[in-house]
Amino acid sequence: MTRITRKKFLFDAFKYTTGAATGIAGLNFLSGHKAIARAKTKVWPWPYTKLDPEEARILAHDSFYTFGCCYAGFTGIIGLLQKEVGEPFTAIPLEMMSYGGGGVKGWGTLCGALNGTAAAISLVRDWKASTPVINELMGWYTEALLPSDQSNKYGEDGKFPADKGIKTLPQNTSGSPLCHVSVTGWCSAAGYTIGSTEQEERCSRVAGDTAAKAVELLNAQQDGKLQTEYVMPASTSECLICHGPEKEVANVDHKMTCIQCHDKPHEADERNEIIR
Amino acid sequence: MTRITRKKFLFDAFKYTTGAATGIAGLNFLSGHKAIARAKTKVWPWPYTKLDPEEARILAHDSFYTFGCCYAGFTGIIGLLQKEVGEPFTAIPLEMMSYGGGGVKGWGTLCGALNGTAAAISLVRDWKASTPVINELMGWYTEALLPSDQSNKYGEDGKFPADKGIKTLPQNTSGSPLCHVSVTGWCSAAGYTIGSTEQEERCSRVAGDTAAKAVELLNAQQDGKLQTEYVMPASTSECLICHGPEKEVANVDHKMTCIQCHDKPHEADERNEIIR
Numbered sequence: 001m002t003r004i005t006r007k008k009f010l011f012d013a014f015k016y017t018t019g020a021a022t023g024i025a026g027l028n029f030l031s032g033h034k035a036i037a038r039a040k041t042k043v044w045p046w047p048y049t050k051l052d053p054e055e056a057r058i059l060a061h062d063s064f065y066t067f068g069c070c071y072a073g074f075t076g077i078i079g080l081l082q083k084e085v086g087e088p089f090t091a092i093p094l095e096m097m098s099y100g101g102g103g104v105k106g107w108g109t110l111c112g113a114l115n116g117t118a119a120a121i122s123l124v125r126d127w128k129a130s131t132p133v134i135n136e137l138m139g140w141y142t143e144a145l146l147p148s149d150q151s152n153k154y155g156e157d158g159k160f161p162a163d164k165g166i167k168t169l170p171q172n173t174s175g176s177p178l179c180h181v182s183v184t185g186w187c188s189a190a191g192y193t194i195g196s197t198e199q200e201e202r203c204s205r206v207a208g209d210t211a212a213k214a215v216e217l218l219n220a221q222q223d224g225k226l227q228t229e230y231v232m233p234a235s236t237s238e239c240l241i242c243h244g245p246e247k248e249v250a251n252v253d254h255k256m257t258c259i260q261c262h263d264k265p266h267e268a269d270e271r272n273e274i275i276r
Numbered sequence: 277m278t279r280i281t282r283k284k285f286l287f288d289a290f291k292y293t294t295g296a297a298t299g300i301a302g303l304n305f306l307s308g309h310k311a312i313a314r315a316k317t318k319v320w321p322w323p324y325t326k327l328d329p330e331e332a333r334i335l336a337h338d339s340f341y342t343f344g345c346c347y348a349g350f351t352g353i354i355g356l357l358q359k360e361v362g363e364p365f366t367a368i369p370l371e372m373m374s375y376g377g378g379g380v381k382g383w384g385t386l387c388g389a390l391n392g393t394a395a396a397i398s399l400v401r402d403w404k405a406s407t408p409v410i411n412e413l414m415g416w417y418t419e420a421l422l423p424s425d426q427s428n429k430y431g432e433d434g435k436f437p438a439d440k441g442i443k444t445l446p447q448n449t450s451g452s453p454l455c456h457v458s459v460t461g462w463c464s465a466a467g468y469t470i471g472s473t474e475q476e477e478r479c480s481r482v483a484g485d486t487a488a489k490a491v492e493l494l495n496a497q498q499d500g501k502l503q504t505e506y507v508m509p510a511s512t513s514e515c516l517i518c519h520g521p522e523k524e525v526a527n528v529d530h531k532m533t534c535i536q537c538h539d540k541p542h543e544a545d546e547r548n549e550i551i552r
Contacts, residue, residue: 044369067403091367093320098406099398103386105410108530109453110379110386119395122375127343134381177385178454180530193526250469254384254456261537 068101073116076211103179139230344377349392352487379455415506423481
């Protein structure tokens, strides 16, 4: 087994960074500004330029039909930045995020639209700045009537380039950022089967809505005007009075709605007993 | 509102790709092979080179203490490829994946270790090739005793560079790829509180184990020897007899274990009724 120490890894990382910078400087002498732009790929976060939420909505919607919801959410933002800004965004293959479709290869975990847009946000914002944006996006997703009126309007008017001929779709609130809860809840509310053209179009519109919302939040933050509205449901904060970190039970640290799975909360330990 | 058609977007994407290729060709004349390597950033998937799973385990474990589990899982593979291969991998800021910690900014959704490693797999494998690797990784995660014996051995021997002085930790099987289920289940099984040093070290070891497992699977696939072992639990496949796509109910398409949330399955519709 080859071991590397943390110190060595950090040293190596520094070496490669400075090496790359030296290389870039050499190239710069020969080829002007292009190489300077390339040097920016070493600095995180990458520079965000305000985008049009409607362009993000449409691009994400249409991209769903290429590689699913996670690719769609990521492409709605980073694909637009590739078009509007170019480098360094063109260095990232958008397809990297295609794994997240259907809550990661159909496992039904995190909604891919959220996963892809969160990755995009995290590319253009540092840890501290991305936290309120992603938290607000997640909270909004759980409470919004989706697909949005705006997406339904585009459907009604046939204005999505990847139009499936579907007009207004029924809306519901998922109460959850999880793919399975979101999609199954919508199927039950809307009366469509899973895998139907309508369900796929619902998810493509949700991907568009999520990318558009993320762009609205990023634009507001860029202007120093980000306002966060999401508040955890009272039923969840009540559970955390005992279960939250540093509380009496101290075994839960999350923001999902407890009662969607734990309808009889104190059976939870029995279930864990079964799983163990 | 500025509208772009799908056709226009695809045309633009083509234009930028060929434009970049022309630029690269010009640079190549001046600066040799470095520019050729850079041209590879346009082609997905990026070329995988077999890695040492133990290096991935240690790097992912230690990286947890910088930006959490998702960054750790991604860094355990892509950070190693940055070190071993360099370009094009150095173009991606590893910090992009830091959003996934604690199931995305503490929401408790998808385990970040899985999210980060799945993104890494999806960068070096196309859609078709990544599917069995990620599916096997997800299934393995739900059934494995974690943290692994190997991680515990490193803890026992003080061999993690980011050593916290913690020896062998209790193990459990999560039954789920979700952060909340995994972490709370472990806290209940192990008798440690959430947010404790032990729970954090447990998650850092799980991130290491997940990256190491992913590298083992990628290496096997590279050699044409990938064997998948995961089979969905019988309790879940029984539910899907009616609920799965194209079945009688047709409202579920996922691979998570149903009975962890739906202990009395046919109350599910009542719960959806409440959420709507």
